[in-house]
Amino acid sequence: MARSGVIATLVAILAFSIAPCSAQPLRALADARDLYIGAAVSIPALDSPEYAALLVQQYNVVVAENAFKWNNIHPAPDTYNFAEADRLVALARSAGMAVRGHTLIWDQDAPAWLDLPGVTQQQAITAMRSHIYRVVGRYRGQIAAWDVVNEAIDDATMAPRTNSVWYRLIGPDYIAMAFRFAHEADPEAVLYYNDTRTEDLGPKSDAVFELVSGLLAEGVPVHGVGWQMHVENGFRTTVDHRANAARLAALGLELTITELDVRILLPASEAALEVQAETYANVMEFCLDEASCRGVLTWGFTDRFSWIPTFIPGWGAGLPFDENYRPKPAYEALRDRLLNG
Numbered sequence: 001m002a003r004s005g006v007i008a009t010l011v012a013i014l015a016f017s018i019a020p021c022s023a024q025p026l027r028a029l030a031d032a033r034d035l036y037i038g039a040a041v042s043i044p045a046l047d048s049p050e051y052a053a054l055l056v057q058q059y060n061v062v063v064a065e066n067a068f069k070w071n072n073i074h075p076a077p078d079t080y081n082f083a084e085a086d087r088l089v090a091l092a093r094s095a096g097m098a099v100r101g102h103t104l105i106w107d108q109d110a111p112a113w114l115d116l117p118g119v120t121q122q123q124a125i126t127a128m129r130s131h132i133y134r135v136v137g138r139y140r141g142q143i144a145a146w147d148v149v150n151e152a153i154d155d156a157t158m159a160p161r162t163n164s165v166w167y168r169l170i171g172p173d174y175i176a177m178a179f180r181f182a183h184e185a186d187p188e189a190v191l192y193y194n195d196t197r198t199e200d201l202g203p204k205s206d207a208v209f210e211l212v213s214g215l216l217a218e219g220v221p222v223h224g225v226g227w228q229m230h231v232e233n234g235f236r237t238t239v240d241h242r243a244n245a246a247r248l249a250a251l252g253l254e255l256t257i258t259e260l261d262v263r264i265l266l267p268a269s270e271a272a273l274e275v276q277a278e279t280y281a282n283v284m285e286f287c288l289d290e291a292s293c294r295g296v297l298t299w300g301f302t303d304r305f306s307w308i309p310t311f312i313p314g315w316g317a318g319l320p321f322d323e324n325y326r327p328k329p330a331y332e333a334l335r336d337r338l339l340n341g
């Protein structure tokens with residue numbers, strides 16, 4: 001099934017000639033700098049020839065927007081649905097793209113079948129271990145980096161959230177366990193902690209720094225931190241972002257900007273699109289200047305498929321390509337920085 005899905009996608013790519021986006025695509029410029037440039041992928045959207053062709057043309061790393069999440073890939077104790085994840089991994093392999101695995105443990109995506117009265121700590125640990133062993137094991141050697149734990153810091157307390165299913169059933173050690181299980185399943189895998197609103201200096205990034213410092217001190221295999229960076233138009237990095245990146249690098253951790261999008265209050269004016277381009281240029285420049293930064297992924301790549309309008313009503317147009325797959329000033333800004341930054 002997965003093979004035919006890949007063939008269909010590749011045929012669509014070959015058959016569909018998309019408007020060329022200037023000379024060199026983003027991936028060629030990023031490859032020349034040993035940098036990842038990527039996007040989150042909506043698997044159903046791969047049935048669109050334009051979507052698949054532009055993805056393969058422009059990016060050297062992909063991440064599944066939802067396909068690897070627990071409730072999609074493991075919806076019941078003895079049920080795994082790998083078709084969508086397999087399709088993305090196979091497409092990436094055929095197109096010479098890397099894959100990020102998102103995400104193994106996320107409170108917002110905890111298995112519904114585990115959050116029931118009477119579930120014991122041991123049952124929860126067993127469920128976590130078997131899930132991580134099965135999923136990480138299946139894609140062993142095919143995933144550039146795993147978001148092992150996503151968004152574990154509570155924005156209210158600025159500490160690991162205790163209202164998490166995992167915290168409640170297992171205790172604070174669930175985070176270390178998740179990383180250890182992932183490492184046991186694939187000792188070569190690069191293992192990330194991923195979070196949002198944690199890129200500047202402040203209580204939340206301090207909490208992330210404390211979390212990963214503590215894990216490393218316990219010998220837990222953590223290799224990187226993901227800054228999601230879902231930002232508003234006009235965002236700029238500051239010396240605080242550099243100081244935050246520096247302290248993570250001092251721990252020996254790599255950094256990836258994992259989910260960048262730059263939302264605009266709709267309707268997006270021409271002026272707003274130019275401001276957005278400056279934000280994209282600024283973030284790319286930041287990653288180019290930070291030796292520990294491995295790359296930039298946007299959360300989607302065309303405004304036709306973005307989480308923003310649904311989840312943040314009145315906002316949108318956050319990505320480098322518009323709803324008709326045309327490059328926006330933001331795309332040209334990314335190219336310019338990769339070329340001349």
Ligand code: G3I
Nearest residue numbers: 065066069102103108109150196228230259299306307311
């Ligand atoms: O596929 C079903 C569809 O069959 C059903 O008809 C529809 C209505 O119920 O739901 C569809 O599933 C939705 C899925 O997106 C695919 O569109 C889920 O309800 C919805 O919860 C899910 O939202 C995703 C969200 O994470 C929660 O998992 C967004 O697409 C995705 O962009 C968003 O991504 C997160 C990252 O994983 C973590 N960082 C923040 C980022 C943005 O929220």
